[in-house]
Amino acid sequence: MPLASTPRSYGGPARLFHWLTALLIVTAAALGLCATGLPTGSPEQVAAAVTAFSAHKTIGVAAFFVALARILWAVTQPRPAPLHPARRLETLAAETVHWALYGAMLVMPLSGWVKHAAQAGFAPIWGPFGQGLPFVPQSAALAQAAGAVHGLAAWVLGAAVALHVAGALKHALIDRDATLARMTHGLAAGSGAHRAGRAAPALALSIWAGVMGVAVLPGAATRPGTPTAPAPVASADIWQVQEGRLSFTVRQMGAEVTGSFADWQAQIDYTPETRAGQVTVDIALASLGLGAVTAQALGPEFLDAASHPTARFSAAIGETDGQLAATGRLELRGATMPVTLPFTLEMVDGTARMTGTTTLDRRDFGIGAGYGDEATVGFDVRVDVALTATRSSTTNN
Ligand code: HEM
Ligand code: HEM
Structure with missing residues (x-):
């Protein structure tokens, strides 16, 4: 040949x-x-x-x-x-x-x-x-x-x-x-x-x-990519999100998979001098991207976005032993659970760069109730938040 x-x-x-x-x-x-x-x-x-x-x-x-x-x-x-x-x-x-x-x-x-x-x-x-x-x-x-x-x-x-x-x-x-x-x-x-x-x-x-x-x-x-800026609220310490990513990671069939939400809004009221404030995050569940199974993740067995289209995290920001955290509650899929999100904050030229991670148990929210063991979908869901925000001067009134 x-x-x-x-x-x-x-x-x-x-x-x-x-x-x-x-x-x-x-x-x-x-x-x-x-x-x-x-x-x-x-x-x-x-x-x-x-x-x-x-x-x-x-x-x-x-x-x-x-x-x-x-x-x-x-x-x-x-x-x-x-x-x-x-x-x-x-x-x-x-x-x-x-x-x-x-x-x-x-x-x-x-x-x-x-x-x-x-x-x-x-x-x-x-x-x-x-x-x-x-x-x-x-x-x-x-x-x-x-x-x-x-x-x-x-x-x-x-x-x-x-x-x-x-x-x-x-x-x-x-x-x-x-x-x-x-x-x-x-x-x-x-x-x-x-x-x-x-x-x-x-x-x-x-x-x-x-x-x-x-x-x-x-x-x-x-294309949805960056979260929408929060609605202005009258306060001297309102921060406007410039860009960010809200994602979660779960083990599925033994391998880690990550999904993210394209549409969420954060209202952040935080005073750097006192290292205290408040935050409310509204997440449009339908903006989830999770590869080929996005539709299934949004379905009644998992996030049930049709009955509960929005999730809300509202928390107080405070510092304990040098560690900043948002401590509050997460309303998701009709259930409300206490959640603490420890985070780090870096200030560069008036821009705050925040990254935080917390782990939820999907069973607390009745997610994937039909998946009683971890063989298909793990119980732990790691939530990662990363955003940059600038202090808004337009709302100083
Ligand atoms: C399954 C049925 C297929 C048949 C019957 C077939 C048949 C042929 C034949 C007869 C030639 C030679 C053409 C010539 O001498 O002028 C050829 C060349 C070529 N085929 Fe296919 N082919 C098939 C599938 C594919 C597929 C799926 C690809 C790529 C996605 C492909 C890529 C090419 C390329 C790039 C050439 C040019 C090769 C060259 O001269 O550089 N073929 N094919
Ligand atoms: C020769 C290589 C490949 C061919 C011919 C091919 C072809 C296709 C086709 C025909 C579809 C269905 C499209 C639709 O219904 O919209 C599809 C979907 C898909 N493919 Fe491929 N593919 C290839 C390689 C890959 C590779 C290497 C990956 C990833 C590592 C990949 C990931 C996907 C995904 C994630 C989808 C689902 C699309 C979606 O959810 O938007 N493909 N592919």
């Missing part, structure tokens, strides 16, 4: 890489479609959906590394010339689809992986790959943008594969030429003479640039 490709034939590694990527990508796409449609009404169904998503992500990540190897190999090889270069439009279409497919091999897994890493997806990636990615911060807005790219790119991939397979079948059944046999059997065919132009890669690139633009830009203005 010749290893190298020639202008008339695909070598063994090129064909192996082609069929391996085709298999991995088609399997990942089928699993992605299937996993998003699975019901999540009972613990067994959640477990099945998590398995399907983990399989989807793991195969997708594997497809990414195989695609990288394939592309590295392809750049060292001559590309076999089309069999009918005189059919210029057909050749341009086929080559554009090939370049679009090369793009899909990178965009699909990378967008999925970034979405997963930015939101610590519900279903873990199996194996040695890890859940995070370097340079990808935890961010609901980023996860949403990457998810939009992933969803739209799936359509481009679907269309490209459909055209590609239709083309291969046309060559095999109508033209009855050796195009398909070159890829299946390594047959040498054609004159080998063809100078590939720049039009096809440029067209494919503009398709992918369009996907990114459509997926990312229109949502940018409306």
Whole structure:
């Protein structure tokens, strides 16, 4: 079996890489479609959906590394010339689809992986790959943008594969030429003479640039990301939240998953000199982002957002033994429980940077009552708050 490709034939590694990527990508796409449609009404169904998503992500990540190897190999090889270069439009279409497919091999897994890493997806990636990615911060807005790219790119991939397979079948059944046999059997065919132009890669690139633009830009203005500023209240010590993140982490099927709320409002009345004050936080539960199971987490078994759309934490801020804490009560899902949130506060140039963590027991709020042990969902829910706020001078009246 010749290893190298020639202008008339695909070598063994090129064909192996082609069929391996085709298999991995088609399997990942089928699993992605299937996993998003699975019901999540009972613990067994959640477990099945998590398995399907983990399989989807793991195969997708594997497809990414195989695609990288394939592309590295392809750049060292001559590309076999089309069999009918005189059919210029057909050749341009086929080559554009090939370049679009090369793009899909990178965009699909990378967008999925970034979405997963930015939101610590519900279903873990199996194996040695890890859940995070370097340079990808935890961010609901980023996860949403990457998810939009992933969803739209799936359509481009679907269309490209459909055209590609239709083309291969046309060559095999109508033209009855050796195009398909070159890829299946390594047959040498054609004159080998063809100078590939720049039009096809440029067209494919503009398709992918369009996907990114459509997926990312229109949502940018409306995407929930930072919490809304609190309503001004007449006081000298009102602080306005500039940016922040309210997230929680729970163990699910043995792996940590993190969800966050995009829409919450904090009214903070705090005097740095006395290190005392008050805080009220209202959280719109429907703004939760928890990967594939957001809807289920909002459903009656868990947060029951339809009956109790808002959670409220109201507390007094004070200092004990040098440790600042907000001590008060949390109203969530119809239950009210005492909660203490220890936090640290750093003042830099009039901006307060606050970070705090506390742990709740989901059973105190009747969350996941049907999940009586910790095998599927852990009892402890770690809540993390991080925000920056500035003292508002406009409310000094
Ligand atoms: C499953 C059905 C598929 C069939 C029957 C098929 C068939 C073929 C054939 C016959 C060629 C050679 C075309 C030529 O010599 O001009 C080819 C090339 C190619 N295929 Fe596929 N393919 C399939 C799936 C895929 C998938 C899923 C991908 C990627 C997502 C893919 C990516 C490519 C690329 C990038 C090339 C161009 C290779 C190059 O010359 O650099 N194919 N395919
Ligand atoms: C070759 C690689 C991949 C392909 C072809 C692919 C394809 C798909 C498809 C077709 C869907 C359903 C889209 C929808 O219904 O909107 C999907 C969903 C999803 N994929 Fe992938 N995927 C790939 C890789 C990955 C990877 C590597 C990850 C994460 C590590 C990932 C994470 C997800 C997630 C989280 C969803 C659910 C979408 C959502 O909740 O918004 N995918 N994928």
